[in-house]
Amino acid sequence: MLYYLLYPLKDYISGFNLFRYITFRSAWAAITALLISFIVGPYIIRKLREHQIGEEIRADGPATHLKKKGTPTMGGLIILAAVMIPTLLWARVTNIYVLLILLSTIWMGIVGFIDDYLKSVKKYPRGLVARYKLIGQLGLGLIVGSILYFHPQFEGIRTLSTVPFFKNYEIDFGLLYIPMVIFVITAASNAVNLTDGLDGLAIGLVGISATAWAGIAYISGRIDFSDYLNIIYLPGAGELTVFSAALVGAAIGFLWYNSYPAQVFMGDTGALALGSALGTLAILLKKELLLVIIGGVFVAEVLSVIIQVTYFKRTGKRIFKMAPIHHHFELCGWEEQKVVVRFWIIGILLVLFSLSTFKIR
Numbered sequence: 207m208l209y210y211l212l213y214p215l216k217d218y219i220s221g222f223n224l225f226r227y228i229t230f231r232s233a234w235a236a237i238t239a240l241l242i243s244f245i246v247g248p249y250i251i252r253k254l255r256e257h258q259i260g261e262e263i264r265a266d267g268p269a270t271h272l273k274k275k276g277t278p279t280m281g282g283l284i285i286l287a288a289v290m291i292p293t294l295l296w297a298r299v300t301n302i303y304v305l306l307i308l309l310s311t312i313w314m315g316i317v318g319f320i321d322d323y324l325k326s327v328k329k330y331p332r333g334l335v336a337r338y339k340l341i342g343q344l345g346l347g348l349i350v351g352s353i354l355y356f357h358p359q360f361e362g363i364r365t366l367s368t369v370p371f372f373k374n375y376e377i378d379f380g381l382l383y384i385p386m387v388i389f390v391i392t393a394a395s396n397a398v399n400l401t402d403g404l405d406g407l408a409i410g411l412v413g414i415s416a417t418a419w420a421g422i423a424y425i426s427g428r429i430d431f432s433d434y435l436n437i438i439y440l441p442g443a444g445e446l447t448v449f450s451a452a453l454v455g456a457a458i459g460f461l462w463y464n465s466y467p468a469q470v471f472m473g474d475t476g477a478l479a480l481g482s483a484l485g486t487l488a489i490l491l492k493k494e495l496l497l498v499i500i501g502g503v504f505v506a507e508v509l510s511v512i513i514q515v516t517y518f519k520r521t522g523k524r525i526f527k528m529a530p531i532h533h534h535f536e537l538c539g540w541e542e543q544k545v546v547v548r549f550w551i552i553g554i555l556l557v558l559f560s561l562s563t564f565k566i567r
Contacts, residue, residue, distance in 0.1 A: 209298050228424065231296040232447045236455035238292040243459020247284050251463060251470045254278035259326045261471050268528070268536050277468055280322045281460065282476020285409075286315050288456035289449070289483075297448040302359055303490050304445050306350055307483060314395055314482035317342035318474035326473075333474070343395055343482075347388030350486060355384055363438055367494045370560075373436045373567040376492075387489055390497065394485025397504035399477040400511060400530050405468040406461055407532060407546045411503055411553045412480045413457030418500050418557040419487045420450035425564075426491050435564045438492050446490060453483065466543050496563065502556040503549050507531055 213225040224230045254260075260276035289311065297304045317339060325333035355364050365383040366376040379386050402408035425431040427444025460476075463469045472480075481504075488497035498505055510531035517525050527537040535545045 207299060208295050228427070228444045228447050232420065232424075232451035235292040235296040235448045235452040238295060239288040239452045239455030240459045242288040242291055243284055243456060243462065246287050247459065247463050247470075250281065250284050251278055254280060254470065257327075259322075261473075262325065262331075268533055270536070270542070274468070277471055279326055279471040279473040280319070280475050281463065281470035282315065282318060282322075282472040282474070282479060284463070284470070285456050285460050285472060285476045286311070286479060288459050289452050292452040292455065293449045296452070297445050301442050301445045302353075302357065303440075303443050304449060306353065306490060307446060307449050307486055310346060310350060310391065310486035311479050311483045313346045314342065315475055315479035318476065318478035321474040321478075339478075340392070343392040343478075344388055346482065347391040348384065350391065350489065351384035351387030354387065354489070359442070363440070363492065366438065366492055368437060368492050368496065370496050370499065370563040371567055376438065377495075386494065390489055390494055391482055391485045393508070394488070394497065394501070394504070395478045395481035397501065397508045398481030398484065399474060401504050401507045401532070402472060402477045403530060404532050404536075404542050404546050405466040406464050407549060408477060408480070409457050409460050409464050409472060410546065410550045411501075412484065413454050413461070414550065414553040414557055415484055415500050416450045416453040416457060416487075418560060419484070419491070420447050420454065421561065422491055422493060422496075423447040423450055423487070436567065437564065440491065443491060446487060449483075450487065453480075466546070496560055499556055499560040499563070503553050510534070 209225050209231065212222045216223040216225075255278050258276075259278060259280055261274060261279040290308065293299075293304065293308060299305070317334070321334035321339060324330040354360055357364075365379045367379060367386075369375050369377055398408055398412065401411065423446035424444055425435060426437060426440045427442065427447070429439050432439040460472065464472065484501060485497065488494050488500075507530040510526055511529045514524060514526050514529035517523065526534040528534055532545050532549065536542060540548075
């Protein structure tokens with residue numbers, strides 16, 4: 207919004223020429239997101255406490271988590287405000303990439319909000335019925351996939367996806383492209399939701415991942431950098447750097463309240479929206495396979511649940527002491543903070559490794 211208001215005035219005030227630079231707007235998007243978190247965070251947390259919108263702790267979880275019962279949830283509202291407002295202020299909001307990432311984040315934020323509202327306010331133990339949540343995820347994937355498949359801007363690259371470690375080689379999903387988009391968005395949103403089980407774990411990993419996507423978005427939107435690295439050039443995709451930077455700022459800001467011991471939980475309002483945002487970033491930037499590496503910790507969390515459930519159904523025994531896997535390490539004697547920091551370290555290593563794939567080809 208500010209780009210359209212102030213950049214045309216560059217001929218009168220030369221300083222407004224800065225608004226042409228994505229790096230400038232991205233930096234300020236991150237700063238704005240951080241400030242919004244600090245401004246609205248205490249207010250939202252206070253209101254959640256006043257209305258007694260607290261987390262219900264599962265009885266079969268680690269015993270150390272029982273003390274967290276009643277901690278305000280639905281803190282994803284802080285994250286959504288801290289991501290949406292800076293993006294609207296600093297990005298070129300008519301850009302199709304920006305419109306799609308905003309659609310994805312808001313859509314799943316609403317689905318998550320309904321789930322949190324039913325669980326925490328209406329006291330429905332199951333919240334939003336799983337099939338309705340799945341319908342929301344599938345519907346979003348169908349819309350995003352269809353736009354990417356039929357919109358003329360994506361002519362020639364609409365069904366392609368970059369393959370890590372291979373130069374000048376892409377997978378063409380063809381008619382399977384829309385189902386692939388549906389799968390990625392659904393899987394990513396559920397993965398972040400499953401990971402959100404320890405104070406600061408999920409939001410820290412989201413911030414780490416978003417940093418990587420900010421860099422990838424920037425180089426993908428520049429013809430010189432993308433040509434040098436032999437990756438798909440995506441005109442206009444550089445604007446996703448602004449969104450990704452806002453996401454980093456929002457993650458740091460929310461971590462201020464969500465670090466151990468957490469003052470607020472993000473709930474499904476935040477987890478589903480953030481997962482959907484990460485999945486959609488990978489799709490828009492044609493790096494769906496790289497998402498598996500960048501979000502490797504999220505992948506491990508999902509696989510631990512799948513393995514545990516499948517093995518238990520077949521043998522009646524457990525592989526892990528508890529799933530998702532972060533609870534397994536808790537029951538092995540690791541303190542919660544240690545699990546979180548070590549998972550963050552793994553997340554950072556995976557991001558560095560994923561970025562190295564642009565040269566190891």
